[in-house]
Amino acid sequence: MKKVIIIEDYCIACYNCEVACVATHSRSQDPVKSYKREGLRGKTNAVVEVESPLAFSSMCRHCKHPWCMDACISGAIQRLDNGIVYLDEERCVGCWGCVVGCPYGAAHPNLAGKDKHAFKCDLCIKRLDAGLNPACVEACPNNALLYDETIEEREEVHK
Amino acid sequence: MLYKKPQIQYYPYIVQRDDYKCVRCLGCVEQCSYDATFYDEELDVIWNKHEACVGCKRCEAMCPTDAIKIVPNPSRPIEHASWKWDLVMDAYLQANTGGIIITGIGNDKPYRIYFDHLVIDACQVTNPSIDPLREPMELRTFLGKKGEKIELTESESGKIALKTRLAPQLELETPIMFSAMSYGSINLNFQESMARAAVELGTYWNTGEGGLHKKLYPYAGRGIVQVASGRFGVSRDYLKAAAAVEIKIGQGAKPGIGGHLPGEKVNAEIAETRMIPPGSDAISPAPHHDIYSIEDLKQLVYAIKEATRYEKPVFVKIAAVHNVAAIASGIARAGADVIVVDGFRGGTGATPKSVRDHVGIPIEVAIAAVDRRLRQEGIRNEVSIVATGGIRSSADVIKIIALGADAAYIATVAMLAIGCTLCQTCNTGRCAWGITTNDPRLARRQNPDIASEQLYNLVRGWSHEMKEMLGAMGINSIESLKGNRLRLRSIGLTEKENEILGVLPAGE
Numbered sequence: 306m307k308k309v310i311i312i313e314d315y316c317i318a319c320y321n322c323e324v325a326c327v328a329t330h331s332r333s334q335d336p337v338k339s340y341k342r343e344g345l346r347g348k349t350n351a352v353v354e355v356e357s358p359l360a361f362s363s364m365c366r367h368c369k370h371p372w373c374m375d376a377c378i379s380g381a382i383q384r385l386d387n388g389i390v391y392l393d394e395e396r397c398v399g400c401w402g403c404v405v406g407c408p409y410g411a412a413h414p415n416l417a418g419k420d421k422h423a424f425k426c427d428l429c430i431k432r433l434d435a436g437l438n439p440a441c442v443e444a445c446p447n448n449a450l451l452y453d454e455t456i457e458e459r460e461e462v463h464k
Numbered sequence: 465m466l467y468k469k470p471q472i473q474y475y476p477y478i479v480q481r482d483d484y485k486c487v488r489c490l491g492c493v494e495q496c497s498y499d500a501t502f503y504d505e506e507l508d509v510i511w512n513k514h515e516a517c518v519g520c521k522r523c524e525a526m527c528p529t530d531a532i533k534i535v536p537n538p539s540r541p542i543e544h545a546s547w548k549w550d551l552v553m554d555a556y557l558q559a560n561t562g563g564i565i566i567t568g569i570g571n572d573k574p575y576r577i578y579f580d581h582l583v584i585d586a587c588q589v590t591n592p593s594i595d596p597l598r599e600p601m602e603l604r605t606f607l608g609k610k611g612e613k614i615e616l617t618e619s620e621s622g623k624i625a626l627k628t629r630l631a632p633q634l635e636l637e638t639p640i641m642f643s644a645m646s647y648g649s650i651n652l653n654f655q656e657s658m659a660r661a662a663v664e665l666g667t668y669w670n671t672g673e674g675g676l677h678k679k680l681y682p683y684a685g686r687g688i689v690q691v692a693s694g695r696f697g698v699s700r701d702y703l704k705a706a707a708a709v710e711i712k713i714g715q716g717a718k719p720g721i722g723g724h725l726p727g728e729k730v731n732a733e734i735a736e737t738r739m740i741p742p743g744s745d746a747i748s749p750a751p752h753h754d755i756y757s758i759e760d761l762k763q764l765v766y767a768i769k770e771a772t773r774y775e776k777p778v779f780v781k782i783a784a785v786h787n788v789a790a791i792a793s794g795i796a797r798a799g800a801d802v803i804v805v806d807g808f809r810g811g812t813g814a815t816p817k818s819v820r821d822h823v824g825i826p827i828e829v830a831i832a833a834v835d836r837r838l839r840q841e842g843i844r845n846e847v848s849i850v851a852t853g854g855i856r857s858s859a860d861v862i863k864i865i866a867l868g869a870d871a872a873y874i875a876t877v878a879m880l881a882i883g884c885t886l887c888q889t890c891n892t893g894r895c896a897w898g899i900t901t902n903d904p905r906l907a908r909r910q911n912p913d914i915a916s917e918q919l920y921n922l923v924r925g926w927s928h929e930m931k932e933m934l935g936a937m938g939i940n941s942i943e944s945l946k947g948n949r950l951r952l953r954s955i956g957l958t959e960k961e962n963e964i965l966g967v968l969p970a971g972e
Contacts, residue, residue, distance in 0.1 A: 317898075320491040324528040336529050340487035355494065358905035406889045447911045458833070 306367070306387035307454050309428070309439055313361035316449040322351040322362045325444035329429060339360060348415060350426035351441040351450075362441065365390060365411040365426035373425070376406030381423075389428045397422035468515065469560065474553065477519040478537050479512035485531035486510060492523035492532060497896040497906055500887075509844060513529055520887040522896035554817070565818070568890025568900065570717055570811040570876060572852070573821045577809075578828035578957070581862045583970060585951045587938040594940050596931035602941035606709075606832050607848040607870055608633035608777045608801045631801060632777045634708055637666030638927040639942055642919070643852050643873035644690055644710065644781070646672030648725045648734045648746065649813035649890070650900050652679065652908040657915035658878065659683035664920050670873070673712055673723060673748060675737040688779065691768065693722060694748035696738040700771070706775050708767050708802070711761070712781030713752070716810030716853035719824045723748035724814065729893050731902060758794035765799045777801035784808060784830030784853065785823075789837035795836060796847040803847050804873065805830050810853025811876040813900055814891035822942055827854045828867060832965045835868025835947055844947075858929035867965065868947040874923075881922040882915045 324336050326349045337344045351364045363379030366404045369399040371390045381396035382403060392403070392412070399421040402414040429439035437443070442452045479500065479859040481606040493501050493510060500516035501523060503509075517534065524532045541552040554565055594601065608698045609631035617627045648674065656679065662669040663686045670688045671680075675697015680687070684705035691698050692712040697890065703709055714720065725734075725746035735742035755761050765778050781804035792803050809826025812820065831851045836846040851864045852873035861872045880886070881896040890900035898909025934942065937951055945951065952968040954962050962969055 315908055317909045318491075318494040319526045320489040320494065321528050324487060324491075336487055337485055346487065347791050358903070358908070360905075360908075367732075385829070444528070447909065448914055449911070 307452055308367055309364060309426075309442055310451045310453050310455060311361050311363070312449045312451065313359065314449075316353070316362055317447050318353055318355045318444060319361035320353050321444040321446060323349040324354060325440040326351045326426075329432065329440035333347060333400045344417060347417060348413075348424060350411075350413070350424065352410075352413075357397070363409060363411065363443075364410055365407075365428070367426075367428060369377045372408060373403035373412050377401035382425075388424075389430060391427055391430070392423060392425045393416040394422045394424060396432035399423065403430055472515050472560075474537070474539070474541050474556070474598055475515040475517070475806040476537055476540075476553070477517045477534050478514050479523070480533040481510065481512065481534075482709050483509075485529045487529055487531075489528060491526050491528065495522045495526045495896060496523075497894040497901075497903075498892075502911045516905065518887045518889045519885070520889070520896045521885045525883075542920065546756065557948055564816045566814050566819060567817045567888050567889045568811070568813055568815075569845075569886055569888045570809045571821050571824075573886070575808075575826065577854075578826055578961075579854075579856070579863055580967065581927035581955050582863050582952050582965075582967065583935060583955060584826075584859070584862060584866075584937065586936040591938050593648050593938050594935040596928075596935045600940065602923065602943070603624050603638045603930060605636050605639045605871055605942055606633040607636065607850065609847065610845040612845065629763070630776055631808050633830040634668060634777055634802075635666075636668065638923060638930075639865060639871035640923050640926060641850070641871060642669040642690075642878055643810075643875035644670040644672040645676050645813075646674030646690075646696075646725075647737055647874055648724075648729060648902065651910065652677055652733075653903050653907055653910040653912050654879075654882065654899055654915060655847040656680060656683070657882065657912045657919055660685060660912060660916035661923065662686045664916070665923050666709060666951055667923070670710065670735055671697075671706075672745075674725075674734070675739065676705065677733070678735045681705055690781075691764075692748045693750070694746060695737075696740065696746060696748070701737070702766060703768065703771050703776075706776065708779055709772060710779035710804065711752075711764060711800075712766070713755070713761075714781070714785075714806065715812060716783045716806030716808050716824055717812035718815040718819050719783030719785050719808070721815060721819050721823075722750035726893075729902060735901065743922075753870075758798050760800035761795065761800075762930045769799070779850070781806060783810075784825045784827055786825065788825070789828045792847075792849075793837055793841055793843070794836040796843050800847060802850055802870075803834065804832060804850040804852060807851070807853030811879075812890075827851050828864065829961075829964055831864055831869050832867045832949075836966060839947070858926035859933065862930055862933050862945070863924065863952060865942065865945050866951050867875055867967075868949075870946060877922070878919055881918045883911060898900040 327345050328336040328339050351362045353362045359392050367390045379398045381393045385388050404414050415424050438452045442450045493503050500513050521534050524534050540549045543549045615627040615891050618627050658669040673690045687706050688708045688710050689706035690710045690712050727743045727745045732742050742775035779802040780800040784805050784807045797805050808824030848870040850871050853868035855872045855874050893901050894902040898906045949966045952967045954967045955970050
């Protein structure tokens with residue numbers, strides 16, 4: 306399965322992945338409107354962590370055996386046939402089990418809006434269907450995010 | 465604090481921020497390496513300290529919503545023809561600091577650029593031009609000593625063999641090489657990018673005077689290593705690994721001035737590569753302390769030739785100064801295979817501003833003078849000439865080759881290819897584009913995968929353009945253009961300038 310691979314040596318903490326993620330998951334598809342009109346500031350699935358000089362954009366790893374899915378009490382998190390671990394925000398009851406359960410800190414509580422639910426990366430499922438790369442990968446100016454198979458998986462294929 | 469010293473109030477740039485477009489992603493705060501941008505959480509506003517902005521435009525380039533514009537401050541000291549604002553600002557700065565003003569990049573003063581006064585010939589009617597897309601067009605060139613004549617032997621079986629032993633040559637697929645920039649003054653990612661691009665292009669890159677990092681040994685076959693007055697990183701392996709060795713006497717940006725990499729920039733890796741203690745200043749004295757004459761230079765040239773078993777060409781790099789033709793003649797007689805002449809628009813990592821802007825002569829004049837002098841003395845075949853310091857485009861390469869160079873080195877334009885915005889603060893070591901810095905936070909901003917591709921694209925584009933221009937002239941090989949001044953005409957130059965350049969005025 307292809308995932309977003311993080312090359313931390315080249316992350317420059319420009320936050321373009323965060324902005325692209327927010328804009329892609331907004332109604333308007335526009336960065337300024339999504340932040341300022343739709344109140345989506347902070348509702349990003351790609352989170353840039355900076356511990357200077359180190360920086361990287363952390364996001365869901367779409368695990369084979371997702372702990373967040375095990376922790377989910379409402380069945381909102383499902384592993385789709387294509388391997389994407391998908392969180393259905395409509396079904397989420399906001400118990401934060403996934404938030405606590407994810408070892409990567411990739412499930413986030415949405416506390417800003419009226420309806421309290423968790424959210425996480427959906428690997429830009431709509432963009433993938435349209436034959437595009439995930440938004441964060443497209444936005445990264447320094448090739449620090451790649452959409453590719455992981456080395457482990459490639460080795461597994463070649464075994 | 466609001467209060468500033470009065471003269472700091474005249475800062476050169478203003479950061480204009482469209483607050484409606486700004487989504488507070490804080491990218492600009494993270495990108496600014498000059499502490500000119502910061503976020504006030506209490507007010508949820510991003511502020512700028514305009515006086516700290518150097519105009520590198522990194523924040524502008526990285527802003528995902530195009531909310532930032534760096535513009536020249538319209539309020540500048542009142543200037544007139546004699547006192548331009550930069551002179552006024554320099555006076556204020558020195559009044560506050562009492563030191564030498566250090567700067568980077570190359571000469572930015574409005575001296576005459578001869579390239580812009582030269583035009584290239586083209587074929588019409590009487591001789592056919594050549595279409596490089598349909599007919600072969602040769603950009604390949606060789607650097608090194610060319611013999612007087614070639615002798616062949618014929619064996620009894622009729623096999624013909626070369627009797628003359630050819631001097632070592634460098635084979636360039638295109639007459640453009642990456643000029644010397646040392647590890648320390650630039651970061652390893654950029655150096656690796658140049659090395660990778662050079663390998664891909666079939667041309668050469670230059671280590672500069674900072675030694676050869678162990679990571680770059682795989683690319684050393686396309687590398688030219690430098691031996692400067694500091695002798696940093698010079699070892700048996702260093703000389704053995706390279707394709708050629710370059711003795712650095714001078715640099716166009718700072719003729720007669722030595723190099724100095726401040727101790728705070730010398731981290732463990734740079735120290736290991738340069739073979740000096742970490743944290744110590746890396747000082748290359750202005751003169752080589754064993755070279756006070758052409759005879760002394762000859763000793764070093766032959767010492768290097770002995771050390772490399774006469775298998776590699778030896779370059780000697782000098783800055784373009786008044787006597788450049790006579791000096792070049794001496795260098796040719798000292799046994800050098802290639803002379804590199806660096807014009808006064810050449811870049812640098814750090815140099816006193818007064819030297820950068822006022823010392824040396826333009827590369828166009830220097831190359832024309834050197835080529836003519838060596839021809840007059842009948843020793844032009846003994847050396848190849850490489851021009852550097854002020855090459856800005858493919859047309860400049862064509863013109864400098866027509867003025868007598870064999871190839872050109874590029875450096876400033878290579879930095880431009882990977883994002884440099886000529887802000888002239890290389891000396892601070894805080895390059896926000898991650899080019900002239902080894903700060904691990906900033907150096908990661910150059911990804912060799914991307915940078916090498918951009919460098920490759922630049923030279924490839926130039927090569928195609930040069931083929932087009934050669935085709936227009938009806939010439940099918942770059943070798944046929946060398947020193948071919950009849951292909952140039954000048955516009956708006958004096959008779960004396962035309963005489964020095966060896967070109968006719970347009971219309972003649």
